[in-house]
Amino acid sequence: MSQLGVTIDGAFLSEQIQQLYAELEARQLIFRPHFWVSNEWFTPDGVPGIAVPFYLAHPRLAKLEMEQMLEVEGGTPEWCMRILRHEVGHAIENAYRLRRLRRRQQVFGRSSDPYPKYYSPRPYSRSFVRHLDVWYAQSHPDEDFAETFAVWLTPDSTWADRYKGWPVLKKLQYVDGLMTGLAAVPPKVVTREEIDPLSELKKTLREHYERKRNHYGIERPSFYDPDLKRLFSDAPAYADKLSAATFLNRFRKEVRRKVAAWTGEYQYTIDQVLEDMIQRCRQLHLRLPLAEEQAKLDFTILLTVHTMTYLRSGRHKVAV
Template identity: 35%
Template sequence: MIKLNLEYASREDILNAQLWELDICFEKSKFAHCLDQLVHELDAKKLLVRPKVWLSDEWFCPEAISGIAIPFSLMHPKLIELEKEFTGLCEGEDHDWFMKLMRHECGHVMDNAYFLKDEKKRKNIFGDHDRSYPSSYGPRKFSKKYVYHLEDNYAQAHPEEDFAETFSVWLTPRSNWKRIYESWPALKKLNYVDHLMKSLSNKKPNVVCYKEVDSIDESELTVREYLLKKKRKLRKTSQARRSIQHIQQYLSKNETTGIALDKIIGSLRKDLVRDISLLTKEYQYKIESVVNDLEGISNKKKLMIPEKCGPQIIHEIVLSHADKYFKEGRDRIVM
């Protein structure tokens, strides 16, 4: 069966190709050595698990499987660039980011291989893994109850992700977790993982299942369809920010006169964050996000306000945007 050679293929040829037609494989990618690195790290901890990897459309570790699905889009520079063109980023595109994700998914592999989820002490420390996954979560940015590893405070999303993130920090060479988390409540979780993994040293997994779930070899999606589907999913989370009806009354009626709203917001940023935080009783880092969002909208839409508007009007504008921001759950991370 003839595969599409990406080295010589045009942009349109790649976009029109079905995923199974792409001549790509993990072993020939720039990340092939990352699996060797992960195995080396597991060896250093005397853990006998050996995750299998295969290509799918996103990062995940299926229930009961001893393996890690890796996005096909990471397997060639042209695919990485197309994903960034359509969605703005390609998750895991550099070595350090890739390894963070590999360690995280390996935490789920450990769960599957040794049936760790139902251990009573584990539930007491991390919470019940049977809890339904939320559609979104509101991270506590400066909480010391969780480790910091992947972006968006991902350990806070669900007890299973908390365990996988804690495992990742523990597994990372020279992470110096004992010192960094010395006075944090999260240290209890790290000590638990440390003790648990030492108990599994040189112990064969209870089960090894290498089934490839949702492999691209079974997918008839074209690259274009995949990218558009992913773009639509991401767009849904940002659709609300386009509306400015809530602040329309404050804006200049003539777009060519007045003062640029983003410039005023920038000059008053520190006072705005402090004052709106006190009024709303929200953390300052959350109000910082509100201000950043409004500043970005103002810049993109070239919003102007009358020159006579004083600081009090700017406070009202930001307060109105904060109310909209939180009502729409924009402070939450979509899963």
Template identity: 35%
Template sequence: METEYAWEELSDQDLLKLRIRDLKLRLENSDIYPLIQTVEKELRDKGLSIQTRLYIGDEWFSPEDTVAISIPFFLTHPRLRQLERKMMYDCEGEKEADFLKLLRHEFGHVFDHAFKVSRRKKWKKVFGDNTKDYQPEAYRARPYSRNFVHNISDQYAQAHPDEDFAESFAVWLDPKSNWRVFYKNWPALKKVQYVESLSREFSEKKVLPAKGRMIADAKSLSTSLEHYYKRKKKYLKTDLPDFYNADLKKIFLLPEDGRKKSKLASSYLRRQRKFLVTILAPWTKERKIIINQILNKLIFRSRESKLLLPEDEAQMQSALIAYLASLLTRYRMTGRWNPKL
């Protein structure tokens, strides 16, 4: 049963002042605990006896070579999920289906940590060399590739061999994935089949959970929520594009070209922010926080240049959406910003 906390009714401003450890969160008292139990049952049903230490941390991860999983603190309570959405314009894992997918993925890493299967030649032949540079946040996916399974969004299996294995494990573990049918005639099928062969090999082999102090354990994190979100936004903001006046002039008007009653482009963008994010996020598959940060830059440059709306707002809006979609899609596919209108 979910526990009541004194900080639940605090304003966002006051809540942000608290340190993460002051939240005094417990998985057993959270509304996500039944979901954790669901995945643990899936493991048992598959014959795996991996007693994993699950704890509350600052993000999703399984510490290297440990039988443990960190679950983000903001997923453990509705009030914290609300704050996450406000600060980051999204809350990854708040939907039950997404949470289950993420947790199954992390159990894939735990399986490897427990049995060291990634050291095997056969594993490397199936998934690739996992000793290459590891930068999953910078990868560019091939959306239509059939060499990889689909579990977490953004084709995360393509990020690195370790993630490819974890995603394949997650698909194998999901009782509703119907992977034998869905991935029939896909090269990715052999990866899930290999996971299944490994599971049979280690069936019923008991593994004990990690002990001792865990990395980024919420119980000991002295970082305030305010600092946590500042750091998180700064990390996601790296390599955002700059907007060139030449591009913006093709969408908006210069002050001397407008009329007396012409509206400011920056004001329009602020009003239409939610609409633009809603349109662009599913179309481009980009994170809402990135789209919002791009819009912030666009608003700043428009205000700086005192750009105005043209008379035909409908045509302008179409051009703006096309420009932003081109910008975001090009980046996802090539890793480069700088489309030309």
């Protein structure tokens, strides 16, 4: 990966970074994070800068990411800006050492709390903003701050109206007051340190994607058998009906995209669930015992439930 030779100066990233700088300027904040290319999105502790994934630095690499993972995280201007606003929330905390503030700790919690291996999101909670997927503000106090900052920074977000009457409004008001106090204030931390820059990453693209696919993949396909047998059937009476495997393959892309939109999970992860379900349907000789439209609806619900169960089990995807 160190030999890819890509930089942060490509047209796509440059445009999004300049937009981010303009949004900070509009808020009268003089802080500007620095950027570098790495293997994923992240903001290191103590560093007022942001690492962006290599695949956003060149169209061919974005195409490779799509082929390997079935989507490109941050690959559209809107998606990229959502992530950048989140990451700059981390970076500005580093730049001004905001995590040390007692009031910040009272409002959001302590940064010293360990990151959980997994978390169980509460989709209907009104104590957290909704910005990135998988209700990411609920995962840790630092992510709660970064997500709240991102909502505050977003132009024309009308957060005061959107979250009126919600407990989370107090967090937004705190961030608003905190940032107003930082207007025109120089940052305390000005290091330009880069952690894990692409030029120092020695693994190959093959190794990178093997690890990434393994991380977002799943195991134990037989886990789905009871639900598949309730939806489909191996009874002789349905021997002349369409096979469940063929049926699922027909609308694979459609259901994958729907469930990804609902859950915020990687399409790659969902596709692994689908592939295992299709294989189990084939191995169990299951067939379609009901109308296709009803089966499509029932299966979409089933896949959503299993995806959320998988998310709660701890192997969720996030942009950190």
